[in-house]
Amino acid sequence: MLIQFNLNDEPVEVDVNSSMRAVDLLREHFLLTGPKEGCGSGECGACAVWIDGVTKLSCLLLAAQLHGRSVTTAEGLGKDTIHPIQHSFAKLGAVQCGYCTPGMVMSGAELLKRHKTPSRDLIRNEMSGHLCRCTGYHKIVDAVEDAAAHVQEEK
Amino acid sequence: MSIFLPQSLDDFWEISKKHPEAQIMAGGTDLLVRLRSEGKLLPTLTCLERIAELQSVEESGGTVQIGSAATLTSLLQNEIIQTQLPILHSSISELGSPLIRNMGTIGGNICTGSPAGDTLPALYVLGAELILRSATRERIVPISDFIKGPGQTELQDNEILYSIQIPLSKGVNLHHFEKVGQRKALAIAIVSFAAMLHIEDNIVQRARFAWGSVGPTIVQSREVEAVVEGKTLSLTTLKAAANLAMLAVTPINDLRATCDYRKHVAGNLLLRLATNL
Numbered sequence: 467m468l469i470q471f472n473l474n475d476e477p478v479e480v481d482v483n484s485s486m487r488a489v490d491l492l493r494e495h496f497l498l499t500g501p502k503e504g505c506g507s508g509e510c511g512a513c514a515v516w517i518d519g520v521t522k523l524s525c526l527l528l529a530a531q532l533h534g535r536s537v538t539t540a541e542g543l544g545k546d547t548i549h550p551i552q553h554s555f556a557k558l559g560a561v562q563c564g565y566c567t568p569g570m571v572m573s574g575a576e577l578l579k580r581h582k583t584p585s586r587d588l589i590r591n592e593m594s595g596h597l598c599r600c601t602g603y604h605k606i607v608d609a610v611e612d613a614a615a616h617v618q619e620e621k
Numbered sequence: 622m623s624i625f626l627p628q629s630l631d632d633f634w635e636i637s638k639k640h641p642e643a644q645i646m647a648g649g650t651d652l653l654v655r656l657r658s659e660g661k662l663l664p665t666l667t668c669l670e671r672i673a674e675l676q677s678v679e680e681s682g683g684t685v686q687i688g689s690a691a692t693l694t695s696l697l698q699n700e701i702i703q704t705q706l707p708i709l710h711s712s713i714s715e716l717g718s719p720l721i722r723n724m725g726t727i728g729g730n731i732c733t734g735s736p737a738g739d740t741l742p743a744l745y746v747l748g749a750e751l752i753l754r755s756a757t758r759e760r761i762v763p764i765s766d767f768i769k770g771p772g773q774t775e776l777q778d779n780e781i782l783y784s785i786q787i788p789l790s791k792g793v794n795l796h797h798f799e800k801v802g803q804r805k806a807l808a809i810a811i812v813s814f815a816a817m818l819h820i821e822d823n824i825v826q827r828a829r830f831a832w833g834s835v836g837p838t839i840v841q842s843r844e845v846e847a848v849v850e851g852k853t854l855s856l857t858t859l860k861a862a863a864n865l866a867m868l869a870v871t872p873i874n875d876l877r878a879t880c881d882y883r884k885h886v887a888g889n890l891l892l893r894l895a896t897n898l
Contacts, residue, residue: 467626484624485663507654511720523720526649531668554753579820592804595718609786613898 469533474498474542480529489513489525492539500540500568503596511596515539516568519579521572521595540568545577551575551613560609562600570596574610578617586611625667632662632675633701636667641789643667648725650717651733668835671773675728675783683789685891693740694719706788708815711798712743718806728782729843737834741768743798745831745839747787754783761786770837774890792819792826794886795854799890803877810834811878814890818854824847835870835887836858842869845891856895865890868893 468517470479473496482491492515504512513525541543543549551574554560561567570593575582577592584592587589587609590603598606625643627633637643643665646652656663669675672698675690685701693713696702702710716730716739726765730740731751741764749764753776764785767775776782779818795818802808819826828846831839836870848862 484622484665506723508650508656508717509668510825514716514720520723521720522723523650526653528624528649528666528723530626531670533626544849592719595720 467530469530471532471534472536474538482529484528484530486529487525487530488515488529488537489524491529491532492524492537498539498541502565502568504565504569508598510566511569511573512566514572514596516572518577519576521576523595538572540571545573549575549613551578551610553580554609554613554616556607558605558609558612560601560605566596566598566600570598570606574613577610579615582614582618584610584614622663623665626667626671630669630672633667633669633738633781636806640665640748641666641778644748645669645731646720647729647882650691650721650725651729651735669726669728669781680705680789684787685787687727687785687787689731690726691728693725693727693729693730697722706743706747706787708796708798708800708817709740709743709747709787711796712739712766712813712815714724715739715798715806721849727785729766729897731767732774732776732782734772734774734838736769736838737772737810737813739810739813739833740832741839742813742831744785744787745841747790748831749750750830751776752786753780755779755781759783765839768838773802774816782806790817790819792821793817794820795894797893798813799893801886801890809877812872812886812890813885814887814893815892816891818849818894820854823853823892825852825854826847829892830866832866832870832887832890835872835883837871840870840887845869854894855883859891859895863891866891 468481486545501515501524508523514521515524517535532620539569546607573593586607589607625636646666647669669690677688678701680701681687730738738796744764751767753760779894786848797816800810800813815831828849830843845862845865849858867884867888871889872880874880
């Protein structure tokens, strides 16, 4: 079936198999390898993308469900440059193997839209849909805090 | 297989007439995981996500009506749920993760019918009623009659869960929800517990309890409730109730916990009500 949607700020049109998952469409067809399949069952958050600005699990979305929506992956988070949260993750050592990172920054960037000065507890709560096997989470929380401060400075 | 995304209930009924084999999908957070684990090809799916009529929350005449396809996040952000149904709000906030809540729906949690469903203990103590609709008729079923066993509900093939109706209880001045799991998020409940009490002049007028993950469906017990009713709430009465609760629940051993552990926790959770004394 033919679907049309907005992908990282560009209108796209593609013919998809009804049973195709959104994560596979984004990775295999559009070559956006930011969202990754960590578990395929919604329990790790590595596949997270924004659908109309809300972070969702692309492994549990069918490609057809993207029709008419605005889809943002980690690749499209920043406008002309990377998003402050991506900068903070890199700067503060919140990235080791990097597998969880594209998903993490989607949730992090969304929470920064809603909370100007999030507490560490709030950050942990809002990011609880993402598993990381490398960092122990501490520097990830540091990075979100750091990004919040930068987003505020930019205003 | 095909996938349909109707924008209205009328469209939905037309599609279901032409495709009686289609399965209904709301958030897909349970359905797609289950279908894929079965290893077969996906069936034709009809998605409810674009039907606005199924997503509203309204209060009128002392009753709150919640659309079955309302996402769990939308309910957490809803002022009526926050102010009028705090015990439901507490339960939803512990379900899955923010990502799962952004997609999953209250109707899906009910129709999956798992005894570990996090919204269920609260819905049972709230006395929720379910409005079931087919193309031609509507019926109302109390939630305790709707779920028959693990994964089995009263829902007929030609029906959908349309909305959840909750009467606002007057006089409830103590409520508690707690979920015990192996993690703080992304955890299946090992035991869950919801309680609502109406206390007046220091005497418990009415107590309502419900436990999850300790039986084939949500467990309720009038005997346990009666132990605390008609008296002042105290650690003594709660301990007596806890001992009876351990006999009222019928958990199993599984990979997450033993039967024995679950019985003890089910009783112990009652003692949390003592922390408000």
